[in-house]
Amino acid sequence: MTEHLRRNTRFDGTAISVLGARLHHLSESDREAMRHLNVVHRFVGRRRALIAEGEVIGRVRILCKGWATRSRRLDNERRQILDFVLPGDIIGLHVDAAGASICDVDALTACEVGEVSLDALERVAMQNSGVAAGLRHYMARQLTQANDQILRLGRMSAYERLCSLLLEVYDRQRPLAMTAGAVDFPITQTTVADMLGLSVVHVNRQVMRLRREGLVTLDRRQLVIHDPEKLAQVACHRDRGFSRRPSLFMAAE
Amino acid sequence: MTEHLRRNTRFDGTAISVLGARLHHLSESDREAMRHLNVVHRFVGRRRALIAEGEVIGRVRILCKGWATRSRRLDNERRQILDFVLPGDIIGLHVDAAGASICDVDALTACEVGEVSLDALERVAMQNSGVAAGLRHYMARQLTQANDQILRLGRMSAYERLCSLLLEVYDRQRPLAMTAGAVDFPITQTTVADMLGLSVVHVNRQVMRLRREGLVTLDRRQLVIHDPEKLAQVACHRDRGFSRRPSLFMAAE
DNA sequence: CGGGATGTTGACATACATCAAATGGGGTGG
DNA sequence: CCACCCCATTTGATGTATGTCAACATCCCG
CATH class of the missing domain: 1.10.10.10 (Winged helix-like DNA-binding domain superfamily/Winged helix DNA-binding domain)
Structure with a gap:
């Protein structure tokens, strides 16, 4: 499943290495811990839904290949794209208190995603401060991007x-x-x-x-x-x- | 749900109890750990800045009393308020990779804030999974609010x-x-x-x-x-x- | 009691939406 | 390979929601 021989795991396309490239300041032990996560890869065609609003998310998806959108609908006429999802981005963090997705995620191109149990990822984060920090910074970056979007639309x-x-x-x-x-x-x-x-x-x-x-x-x-x-x-x-x-x-x- | 929250230390006005009321699912030991955090309370007058864009944030502020805004300026003419900050909200999470604030935070009314070292808070979160989960959910809620704002402005x-x-x-x-x-x-x-x-x-x-x-x-x-x-x-x-x-x-x- | 913020209302300007129609391109099937 | 169709792009004409300017009323706060 994992190819240890590649020194730079950045471009081998598996979910964990793609995600690892996105999270900064990871130590080697952080990366090692993440490599033990159980990942199921899955392929989704263009225009197909990766996640529908309201869906309860037990496993987050890491986008390995392709682009997607996160969007919400006001009614049948009006929809608003919240942001673009690029390789390395995590899908499934935008949830409500009950763990249900608050937005649709749709494949803009053919996509490959790696599914990881949210619980397992959180456990790894609790035991590896670098992973926790990486995820926190990732969330902060998402917030920044959302703010940029607000600025665009507002003014x-x-x-x-x-x-x-x-x-x-x-x-x-x-x-x-x-x-x-x-x-x-x-x-x-x-x-x-x-x-x-x-x-x-x-x-x-x-x-x-x-x-x-x-x-x-x-x-x-x-x-x-x-x-x-x-x-x-x-x-x-x-x-x-x-x-x-x-x-x-x-x-x- | 609102009833049992009322029993604990929610209304004594100190930063930790105000924050504790905001984070859900905290165990008693989580709360105990948070009570050991070192908090400096501070008062800020209406229209004064709590944080300026670019300021490096070492200590997060927990808003105890009053309202504030988070905003960004495009130029001197145009500014956009990103969201309102209410008691219990955390100020200083919207930072870039270098830890600098990406937005202004200004007091809308006279405010009281409790300052907590970000490092200390993160340490508590690493050792108390309930605190970590609470903060994660808090961040997710912030993202949801940002998305609501995007929907408003966009469509x-x-x-x-x-x-x-x-x-x-x-x-x-x-x-x-x-x-x-x-x-x-x-x-x-x-x-x-x-x-x-x-x-x-x-x-x-x-x-x-x-x-x-x-x-x-x-x-x-x-x-x-x-x-x-x-x-x-x-x-x-x-x-x-x-x-x-x-x-x-x-x-x- | 004053004076600077805030709220309210009208007349007018404009950025953007809507409608309509022509053009182009990329798949798909014959 | 062509024919076809659907989707995306492009352009013009017109409508409308919202901005701007201006004047006045009102409310706070010192």
Whole structure:
């Protein structure tokens, strides 16, 4: 099941190594403990549901391959995508007090997920402080992403929202990106509309504008951002997580 | 459910008991362990900052008394309130990888907070599974609230947003509410506007409409919702967290 | 008792939604 | 390989929810 021979387990595609690549600061013993988790891999076709709202979640899923969306419906006409789920992300943490999922998770492309018992994962976290810290930071990052989305929807124009979203998709893939500049973008404009709380038609107009201005190249597969700085400026992204400022000047107190 | 909570130390006002009332399923030994935490209480006046964006957070604050907002600014003109912070909420969990706050937290009223070392809290959580579970559930609840906010901003009309927000404020206080129907509402319409991504003027129009329809009574101090069911229906709040459906029918699989 | 925040209302401006229709592309089946 | 169809993209014309500006009323708080 596990191939010990690979030194860098990052890209072997099993759920645990994909997740391990996402959680930072794991010690070797943390990783070792996680490798003992029992994982069931499963494949799900494009447009199929990974999790439906209300479903009780006993096992979390780690996305190994493909993209998914987390979304909620207001009624049959209106749905809102909460965020995109990329490889390494954990599916099934957004639950209510009873353990039922508060949102739908749907495969945007064909997906491979690894299922892990939530209890087992929590036990590993209790015994390995690095895993616990990793999961806490992961949750914090999810909260940050949700906040970014709130900012987009609450106070940005359509054009700014699009810039901000493209930048997020770009930045989330940078640590993994192989080909210079180009990142995956298996996303239809309808999907973007549901993400940004806009109509498809209006999304298209903003996409056209970005193209006319030569800032991006994108289709249903790939996204290239030609001028990330300009985009960040439009979207008021002061901090893009890579060129982090020292932040020591502003100490607490 | 609300009854047995009332028996313990919930209302003595110290940070730990206020927090303990918020975290569910704590055993007596969990509570005992938390009582050993070193807490420094502090008072902050209305409109003062509790935490500024970028500030490195070594000690989390537990809000004991008063209300606060978590917000982010796009520029000097535009700010977006992410959520309201009520007594029992933890301030300082929304941090980046470097431990710096990603948002401002400002006192909406005079506030009392209890400061606890983040490290110490994490140590207690590592040794008391109930505390760890409580904090995990707390984080999950924060994520749910963020998702509600995303839904409001992304796909609801101004009127629906207001109904949804009032209902959230109402529901978050129900477990504590003393006076029948009335809950605290120390919130100006300008604040509501910054929360809902609307202009003050437009918020006022929607408030006026709700009043005309006899659905609510509200001023800068109190909120009374006369017909919660109607409001929930308008805001498409299918699940308000109290009359939870069994949710066993929809098992995983 | 004043003065700066807050609330309220009307007139007008605009960003975005909606409707409609043409174009294009990628599977699928013949 | 073509024909077909469905889904996605693109563009224009028009409608509407919400923003902006302005004026006044009201409430706090010092």
